[in-house]
Amino acid sequence: MQDENEYPNWFLWLCENWIGLLFLLGIISLVTISAVVYLDNRFAKFEDRIKYVPPRSYQPPDLGLYLAGDINGEKFSRRGSMYIPSYSHIYYHGGSPLLLETTLSIRNIDSDQPVYLNSIDYFNTDGKLVESYLDRTIKLEPFQTIEFLVEERDSSGGSGANFLVNWTSEETADKPLMEAVMIGTAGSRAIAFSRSGVEMTPSKQNPAGKK
Structure with missing residues (x-):
């Protein structure tokens, strides 16, 4: 060893x-x-x-950035009126109002053609005009979106509020997508929902945005 x-x-x-x-x-x-x-x-x-780029706080759209230029509305063969349900409050707890904040979102979903918005009007539960958001025709480029906010503190619309949007475009363009998104809070609870626009029949449309 x-x-x-x-x-x-x-x-x-x-x-x-x-x-x-x-x-x-x-x-x-x-x-x-x-x-x-x-x-x-x-x-x-x-x-x-x-x-990560944090989302910016809401600012009313600068309509100068959506200029339609010198256009002849008569040349557009496609036009329509869209009714979008909205709620500045809903009821809960036996009829107590819950205030909501509403965002109206209008999107041009066409990839090639612009869409022209002639009027955007906000009506209350009684069908009375509360506010007109446009004083001129504006243009949405392909895939562009414009948004309008009705703040929670603005209860003038009521539970039966609505928007009426009149638009025009070339015959080949897709119809714009319009939605109202509502959100509200009560204590530790929150509620959010959306409503899509309903196209009005031609005989019921308001092509000139007449009040």
Whole structure:
């Protein structure tokens, strides 16, 4: 049998301390893996912060950015009137009103042709005109959207409020998409829903936006 003195000291040390050495290597590996995961998550969050652009607060649309130019409305062969249901409040708890904030969203879903909006009017539950949002014809470019906000504190519309939008376009253009999105809060609860526009029959349309 070989004498222990014939083995190098480092080999003898390893033989005596191999359990502790394995434990130490395990700890180092665990710390290294944790550090890599941590740094990877930090880099991912940093990239998300760089990419994320917070939505801007609502501002009334600048109609000057939607100029229709010198157009002859008579040349458009397609025209329509859209009725969009809206609610400045709904009822709950035995008839108590819950105030809602409403966003009217009008979208040109055509990929090639513009859509022209001649009038956007807001009526209350009694059918009385509350507000006219346009004083001129405006143009929505392909895939462009315009929005109008009725704030929660504005309860003039009532539970039966509605918008009436008159529009025109080329015959080949798709009809615009119009929706009213309502949202409200009561304590810790919140409610949100939307209503799509209903196209009026030609005999019932208001092509000139007449009040």
